[in-house]
Amino acid sequence: MNMLIHNATGILTGLRGDAARSTGSVRIRNGRIAEMGNLSPLPDETLLDARGGVITPGLVSTHHHLFQTMLKAVPTAINKPLEPWLRLVPNTYWNRIDERALGVAARVGMVELLLSGCTTVADHHYLFSELYPYNPADVLFDTARNLGLRYVLARGGTTQARKFDTDEIIPAPTEPLDVMLRRVDDLVRRYHDPSPTSMTRIVLAPNTPTWGATPTELREMAAAARGMGIFLHSHLSETTNYVKFCLETYGMRPLQFVAEHDWVGPDVWFAHLVHMDESEIALMAQTGTGMAHCPQSNCRLGSGIAPAPALDACGGRVSLAVDGAASNEACDMGAEMHCAWMIHRAVQGADAVTAEDVVRWSTSSGASILGYPELGSVEVGKIADLVVHRLDSPRHAGLHDPLIAPVVSGAASVRHVLVGGRPVVVDGAIPGLDLERLLEDARTVVGCLDSTGP
Ligand SMILES: [Zn+2]
Known part of the structure; x- marks a missing residue:
């Protein structure tokens, strides 16, 4: 899937020093980061609106x-x-x-x-x-x-x-x-x-x-x-x-x-x-x-x-x-x-x-x-495992440096997740997952584990 992630407040790249922060849009082609910066959408790409959010590597x-x-x-x-x-x-x-x-x-x-x-x-x-x-x-x-x-x-x-x-x-x-x-x-x-x-x-x-x-x-x-x-x-x-x-x-x-x-x-x-x-x-x-x-x-x-x-x-x-x-x-x-x-x-x-x-x-x-040198940073050429963190809850209001919110604000607040450019979390949910059913299964398993002693 070809995609452009745009409108993010900023990017935490996973790199050291001055390279730790970046801004702009991220273009994904064939599962990798193809371009970064001030980019206009192309006709064949899906737009992912990261408005108000922060992009990090997966x-x-x-x-x-x-x-x-x-x-x-x-x-x-x-x-x-x-x-x-x-x-x-x-x-x-x-x-x-x-x-x-x-x-x-x-x-x-x-x-x-x-x-x-x-x-x-x-x-x-x-x-x-x-x-x-x-x-x-x-x-x-x-x-x-x-x-x-x-x-x-x-x-x-x-x-x-x-x-x-x-x-x-x-x-x-x-x-x-x-x-x-x-x-x-x-x-x-x-x-x-x-x-x-x-x-x-x-x-x-x-x-x-x-x-x-x-x-x-x-x-x-x-x-x-x-x-x-x-x-x-x-x-x-x-x-x-x-x-x-x-x-x-x-x-x-x-x-x-x-x-x-x-x-x-x-x-x-x-x-x-x-x-x-x-x-x-x-x-x-x-x-x-x-x-x-x-x-x-x-x-x-x-x-x-x-x-x-x-x-x-x-x-x-x-x-x-x-x-x-x-x-x-x-x-x-x-x-x-x-x-x-x-x-x-x-x-x-x-x-x-x-x-x-x-x-x-x-x-x-x-x-x-783990031996994955092409994963783990937001850089051109790297594999597009990416996260868009949302900053739209009361916890995130008032931040003078919103980029560091995914770390300093506490528990995760994730909107979108891509693995190799493929969406696996969309708008805070996993497509096709029956979460209620999974949680019910978990309650059943806990009951069985506690009732079947050695
Ligand atoms: Zn352990």
């Missing part, structure tokens, strides 16, 4: 667990930190998630992501069990395709059973390394498209390097992923326990440990990294290893505040992510941007991070970390 969430969308606000864990929360939420419910529950969870999560301006999501899914009579990957890819979202499956799993402080729970699935790698290879053959415009990709993503695999296996995983031409992802240093465990068990801090096992580089990114010292931040930057910064989840679980501005300041790569909705209660990239803008200022001062920094983390930097 937002990129680099760490999620979509299955958790049906596990929000579980009462037993609402005030618990990470480890009891893991036991009481994902590890208590994992075996009750049937094909319907996963489909509804993925659909609700992706709908919320799209309505918050997110066009690309990396979903760390780690529940692959012989007990399931369905293939979770097929459910997740089908849901993303139906909604038009770019979907990166970070295929999780573990070779080691995690020990918790009680043995009431059914252990989450584990698999021998050779089985895991064979299954990942199958997924790569079926779903991995390395092209710049790819809608589907696979990443190898064991649950955590410190607990999820042996040191030897970590090296084998890194070599196998690179042999398959795919990226590596995992959790790291979310709590002080990660650091303590690593120091006690391996005699080094987590970043040094993963570096020793070939788990750093521009093809690796980690979620959280809340607890890093200066040497680890420097190692992240030197190696081009990416951070998926999840400030709302880190707040919710009381994990701390990741040193994202420090990593950014020394040339490191920072992206933003919503994490699973079971530790966020939302999949809203607008709210996540607002939290990222606020939280560092609370502890480091009012100049710790700018709205433009947060937009860059959430767009071009996230796209780069």
Whole structure:
């Protein structure tokens, strides 16, 4: 579809410095940005009126667990930190998630992501069990395709059973390394498209390097992923326990440990990294290893505040992510941007991070970390994943600098979303989606999850 987006108040480009802001119209041809500036409509193009709104690149969430969308606000864990929360939420419910529950969870999560301006999501899914009579990957890819979202499956799993402080729970699935790698290879053959415009990709993503695999296996995983031409992802240093465990068990801090096992580089990114010292931040930057910064989840679980501005300041790569909705209660990239803008200022001062920094983390930097260099900025030649944010509510009245509203005003306020130039959100709604029905399905799934105990 050829299109001209016109009448916007301005553009936040996702770039650095003076290039962070622009104005004018955006012309889209064959799914890419063809021209920008003072443009007149051409006879063969559709006009998208962005009057009073702000254009940004499509937002990129680099760490999620979509299955958790049906596990929000579980009462037993609402005030618990990470480890009891893991036991009481994902590890208590994992075996009750049937094909319907996963489909509804993925659909609700992706709908919320799209309505918050997110066009690309990396979903760390780690529940692959012989007990399931369905293939979770097929459910997740089908849901993303139906909604038009770019979907990166970070295929999780573990070779080691995690020990918790009680043995009431059914252990989450584990698999021998050779089985895991064979299954990942199958997924790569079926779903991995390395092209710049790819809608589907696979990443190898064991649950955590410190607990999820042996040191030897970590090296084998890194070599196998690179042999398959795919990226590596995992959790790291979310709590002080990660650091303590690593120091006690391996005699080094987590970043040094993963570096020793070939788990750093521009093809690796980690979620959280809340607890890093200066040497680890420097190692992240030197190696081009990416951070998926999840400030709302880190707040919710009381994990701390990741040193994202420090990593950014020394040339490191920072992206933003919503994490699973079971530790966020939302999949809203607008709210996540607002939290990222606020939280560092609370502890480091009012100049710790700018709205433009947060937009860059959430767009071009996230796209780069996922290996999409042609996504994530509003520039001529780039792929037309774009968002028009509306500024027509009481919240937006009175702004002297309306361009930064998508970050500073709080939760998302999205009017239109394009993926590769194709409209996927139109006037604040997803065409063809029966939202009432989806919300009813979600209520049914929550009822079933709570009534089918182990
Ligand atoms: Zn996570």
